Amino acid sequence: MQKIATRHFDQENPQRLENYLKDKGYEAARKALTQMAPAQVGEEVKKANLRGLGGAGFPTGTKWGFIPAANPKPRYLVVNGDEGEPGTFKDKYIFELDPHALLEGIIITCFAIGSHKAYVYIRGEYVKSIATVRAAIEEAKAKGFLGKGIMGTSFDLDVIVHPGAGAYICGEESALLNSLEGHKGFPRIKPPFPAVVGLFGCPTVINNVETLACVGPIILNGGEWFAKLGCEKNGGNRIFCVSGHVNKPGIYELPNGTPLREIIYQHAGGIRGGRQLKAVIPGGISAPILTANEIDVKMDFDSLKAAGTMAGSGGIIVMDDTTDMVWAAMVAARFFAHESCGQCSPCREGSGWVYRNIKRIYEGHGRSVDLKNLPGIINNIGGNTICAFGDAVTMSIGSYVKKFRGEFEAYINRSSDLEYAKSNH
Amino acid sequence: MPKVTIDGKEIEVPAGTTVIQAADKAGIPIPRYCYHPALPVAGNCRICMVEIEKQPKQQIACNTVVTDGMVVKTNSPKAVEARQAVLEFLLVNHPVDCPVCDQAGECKLQDYYMEYGKYNSRLVDVKVKKTKKAFSIGPTVMLDQERCVLCTRCVRFADNITKTSEFGVFNRGDHSELDLYPGKQLDNKYSGNVVDICPVGALTDKDFRFKCRVWYLEQTKSVCPGCSMGCNITVEWDKSRPHQDKKARVMRLKPRHNPEVNQHWISDEGRYNYHFIDENRILFPQRKVVAIEWDQAITAIAEAIGPLQKSGRMDRVGIIVSTQLTNEDIFAIRKLFKDALKVPNIGFKVPEKPGYADDFLLKADKNPNTAGAAAILTDAVGGDEIIQKARQGGLDVLYVFGRDLVKLYGKETVEQIAKSVKLFVYQGSNVNDTCAYAHIVLPGAVYAEKDGTFTNCQGRVQRIWPAFPPLGEAKWDWKIVSMLAGQLGVPIDFKNSEDVFKAIAAGVGAFSEMTYAKLGDQGMVLKK
Numbered sequence: 001m002q003k004i005a006t007r008h009f010d011q012e013n014p015q016r017l018e019n020y021l022k023d024k025g026y027e028a029a030r031k032a033l034t035q036m037a038p039a040q041v042g043e044e045v046k047k048a049n050l051r052g053l054g055g056a057g058f059p060t061g062t063k064w065g066f067i068p069a070a071n072p073k074p075r076y077l078v079v080n081g082d083e084g085e086p087g088t089f090k091d092k093y094i095f096e097l098d099p100h101a102l103l104e105g106i107i108i109t110c111f112a113i114g115s116h117k118a119y120v121y122i123r124g125e126y127v128k129s130i131a132t133v134r135a136a137i138e139e140a141k142a143k144g145f146l147g148k149g150i151m152g153t154s155f156d157l158d159v160i161v162h163p164g165a166g167a168y169i170c171g172e173e174s175a176l177l178n179s180l181e182g183h184k185g186f187p188r189i190k191p192p193f194p195a196v197v198g199l200f201g202c203p204t205v206i207n208n209v210e211t212l213a214c215v216g217p218i219i220l221n222g223g224e225w226f227a228k229l230g231c232e233k234n235g236g237n238r239i240f241c242v243s244g245h246v247n248k249p250g251i252y253e254l255p256n257g258t259p260l261r262e263i264i265y266q267h268a269g270g271i272r273g274g275r276q277l278k279a280v281i282p283g284g285i286s287a288p289i290l291t292a293n294e295i296d297v298k299m300d301f302d303s304l305k306a307a308g309t310m311a312g313s314g315g316i317i318v319m320d321d322t323t324d325m326v327w328a329a330m331v332a333a334r335f336f337a338h339e340s341c342g343q344c345s346p347c348r349e350g351s352g353w354v355y356r357n358i359k360r361i362y363e364g365h366g367r368s369v370d371l372k373n374l375p376g377i378i379n380n381i382g383g384n385t386i387c388a389f390g391d392a393v394t395m396s397i398g399s400y401v402k403k404f405r406g407e408f409e410a411y412i413n414r415s416s417d418l419e420y421a422k423s424n425h
Numbered sequence: 426m427p428k429v430t431i432d433g434k435e436i437e438v439p440a441g442t443t444v445i446q447a448a449d450k451a452g453i454p455i456p457r458y459c460y461h462p463a464l465p466v467a468g469n470c471r472i473c474m475v476e477i478e479k480q481p482k483q484q485i486a487c488n489t490v491v492t493d494g495m496v497v498k499t500n501s502p503k504a505v506e507a508r509q510a511v512l513e514f515l516l517v518n519h520p521v522d523c524p525v526c527d528q529a530g531e532c533k534l535q536d537y538y539m540e541y542g543k544y545n546s547r548l549v550d551v552k553v554k555k556t557k558k559a560f561s562i563g564p565t566v567m568l569d570q571e572r573c574v575l576c577t578r579c580v581r582f583a584d585n586i587t588k589t590s591e592f593g594v595f596n597r598g599d600h601s602e603l604d605l606y607p608g609k610q611l612d613n614k615y616s617g618n619v620v621d622i623c624p625v626g627a628l629t630d631k632d633f634r635f636k637c638r639v640w641y642l643e644q645t646k647s648v649c650p651g652c653s654m655g656c657n658i659t660v661e662w663d664k665s666r667p668h669q670d671k672k673a674r675v676m677r678l679k680p681r682h683n684p685e686v687n688q689h690w691i692s693d694e695g696r697y698n699y700h701f702i703d704e705n706r707i708l709f710p711q712r713k714v715v716a717i718e719w720d721q722a723i724t725a726i727a728e729a730i731g732p733l734q735k736s737g738r739m740d741r742v743g744i745i746v747s748t749q750l751t752n753e754d755i756f757a758i759r760k761l762f763k764d765a766l767k768v769p770n771i772g773f774k775v776p777e778k779p780g781y782a783d784d785f786l787l788k789a790d791k792n793p794n795t796a797g798a799a800a801i802l803t804d805a806v807g808g809d810e811i812i813q814k815a816r817q818g819g820l821d822v823l824y825v826f827g828r829d830l831v832k833l834y835g836k837e838t839v840e841q842i843a844k845s846v847k848l849f850v851y852q853g854s855n856v857n858d859t860c861a862y863a864h865i866v867l868p869g870a871v872y873a874e875k876d877g878t879f880t881n882c883q884g885r886v887q888r889i890w891p892a893f894p895p896l897g898e899a900k901w902d903w904k905i906v907s908m909l910a911g912q913l914g915v916p917i918d919f920k921n922s923e924d925v926f927k928a929i930a931a932g933v934g935a936f937s938e939m940t941y942a943k944l945g946d947q948g949m950v951l952k953k
Contacts, residue, residue: 167597184594189468189488342575342594342601344469345458349514352599356550373547380510383482384471 047223049235054208057301066195082171085284087315095129099136105212168339187387231257244318283312286392288399329400366412528626563611573627645892655881656687708897727912747827748792751877757903797880831858868899887948
């Protein structure tokens with residue numbers, strides 16, 4: 001199988017420019033800058049069926065095309081490396097093991113959209129990533145791959161690394177822009193969309209790290225080559241981050257459309273101690289959970305959507321039969337309650353309420369009416385908020401209550417004596 | 426211009442109009458917490474969600490721009506459900522301490538709950554406790570973090586209107602709290618406005634809190650007399666609870682929207698300038714500090730002016746007019762003293778110290794009707810000249826309206842004048858140092874008791890309405906002047922203020938074609 005984003009990971013010191021150059025390093029950028037027109041680059045990426053690998057799966061070439069041609073303001077590329085989705089740890093490896101693949105992708109993308117400044121927003125806890133990318137930028141500058149007149153052309157580009165300050169919501173692209181501008185990490189109301197009014201009020205493209213790492217190989221080998229690697233409408237490979245109760249947790253680059261069962265049992269070595277699988281979150285904590293019966297689904301954006309969940313960030317969290325699903329739901333709800341930015345009412349008040357409600361059930365104070373109310377309360381958050389965080393709460397927590405209702409009922413039955421006694425108090 | 430259909434009503438609006446603006450224009454109510462027409466859109470409360478045909482999700486009316494042919498439903502089951510959900514969420518961590526909350530009765534949580542809520546409570550879980558409850562954030566405002574719905578109207582007001590940026594929202598999720606930035610106080614010239622725009626009981630007014638439940642308040646439209654800007658206000662007063670607040674009638678002033686003058690705001694200087702309406706009033710006519718009847722007082726003045734009228738010595742009469750008076754009052758003064766009696770010494774310009782002014786609403790001239798006086802009393806004499814004459818024995822009668830001469834010219838001068846003139850009349854609403862020197866003191870009404878008009882610094886003639894009758898035996902100033910005119914054989918028989926205004930429109934060019942009906946709520950500008 002041909003690897004793309006992780007192709008250098010097994011080499012010695014792959015983060016160094018001299019090693020990166022050994023494998024056609026920066027040749028894709030040279031090809032784009034010297035032999036192609038910006039529009040051609042965009043076309044090639046469209047042909048590749050490259051989709052946003054941060055989680056939303058939006059076609060990358062189409063996104064670039066949203067930059068208004070007539071707007072005289074400067075344009076920006078913002079690289080979303082906040083990687084806050086629990087269960088996701090792929091961008092970290094790209095930052096630390098192949099930063100030049102990212103930089104090359106940035107150069108090509110900026111050339112395609114006409115940007116001369118790119119910001120790489122890196123999760124604050126990724127101290128090593130921040131240092132590695134900064135070092136790579138210095139190396140690239142010294143070689144004339146960044147800065148003024150890149151590779152002898154008239155194209156200029158500066159890349160700036162900006163560490164985040166530890167908020168999940170800053171992975172939401174418009175909150176990220178606010179954070180980058182020095183404001184509180186609150187998502188912006190849309191419209192206007194970032195392609196029109198983005199960073200500092202200018203047209204902005206925001207792409208994920210892994211997405212950009214794929215851009216170089218696409219330019220070098222052609223869009224059709226990339227498209228063929230994946231499945232229909234979802235070209236190329238994907239880095240799947242497998243964690244939880246498997247024998248071999250880690251990152252696995254596999255073609256889009258690989259069945260989830262294959263990833264768990266073949267690549268990740270199956271369930272620890274030969275136990276039974278109980279549930280899987282297929283795309284980071286925001287993705288609705290799947291039961292053990294649902295793992296024959298193919299891992300690509302459209303198949304997972306059809307299965308009622310989402311590909312998300314590629315974070316696969318595996319839970320075996322020892323897992324208490326009420327506890328798991330409570331942990332997920334606690335995460336959302338803790339990370340809700342607090343800007344809009346349904347999410348601010350709802351995420352905490354849902355957490356406290358599940359916590360009460362878990363602590364043995366559940367009431368029979370809770371299971372009647374809870375789905376409705378959870379449902380009232382999604383679709384009513386400024387950003388997709390609210391949808392994530394609804395879809396994610398809602399799926400535990402729906403698919404593992406029996407476990408919730410068991411908790412509530414256990415506390416029913418208490419409830420009965422209270423009602424006769 | 427795009428046409429939008431809201432709840433079956435077709436409306437044509439300018440391009441760029443949002444759904445909530447179009448609905449407001451059509452009089453279709455859409456609930457809101459964070460939206461305020463004078464502030465940037467925040468879109469955070471989510472209660473203004475409406476259903477729009479051909480759109481999968483409900484949209485917030487405040488940030489959705491109308492497109493041609495858009496069909497909006499504000500009361501479809503989906504929209505109502507979303508609204509109820511938001512309301513329920515806002516109450517999750519709200520203390521529901523309405524019985525002890527000063528906002529009760531004018532709280533949007535209460536109002537919308539009565540309109541859209543009324544469900545059985547599902548809130549059994551422990552509430553998040555915010556850090557501070559009922560604490561002072563400046564000289565005029567109190568903050569209660571628990572009651573705050575985090576709509577950020579006050580934040581945006583301080584950021585965009587006063588540009589003082591005192592407020593911020595701190596922490597995250599349901600621990601978010603409204604507070605001031607460290608080391609800041611809410612102490613600007615317009616701080617009281619945050620209380621008006623706060624939709625709930627989070628920000629309350631120190632001057633008003635616990636004085637009166639709002640459902641006892643009556644509202645009367647008026648104009649702030651605090652400076653020459655003439656900000657539109659509502660006088661909020663209490664007719665049924667005289668035992669409260671030392672029998673004061675006026676409980677508070679609120680800004681009234683006028684896009685041409687003050688938009689939605691008033692200054693603190695204007696807002697808290699109402700205590701004089703009920704305090705320290707001149708309640709009955711007096712002669713040398715002794716109460717007398719109105720007819721005695723009027724006769725005494727007529728007896729002093731009458732002989733001068735006969736002997737043609739009207740130059741021995743001096744009139745100082747206050748620019749706190751209405752156009753109607755000033756016109757009556759002109760009609761009697763200038764037009765009929767031909768008194769040459771009529772003036773309204775006095776050496777007042779200019780007050781605080783800025784480039785927003787506060788003007789240095791702290792009188793509401795200087796422009797009106799200038800338009801009606803065209804060849805007025807300077808006040809200083811009249812005072813000079815009076816001091817030097819050049820006047821037999823000095824008739825002062827509303828001006829505190831002691832404050833303006835000093836005690837010695839007024840003492841001298843009281844001795845050198847035969848009759849010194851002071852007509853005004855409140856007791857001041859000048860009253861003690863006046864031979865006759867007449868009680869005039871305050872603006873909140875008057876029907877009339879003020880002309881602001883833009884030349885805008887604006888109506889004020891009487892909230893209640895004058896206190897004690899006080900009368901409208903133009904009525905007092907009319908009484909005197911009757912005694913002097915100069916018939917001025919206006920039936921009401923509107924009658925006077927008709928005469929102003931007929932007699933003063935700048936006011937021509939104006940009527941009370943045409944002035945409406947927003948006023949009209951003087952003709953040049």
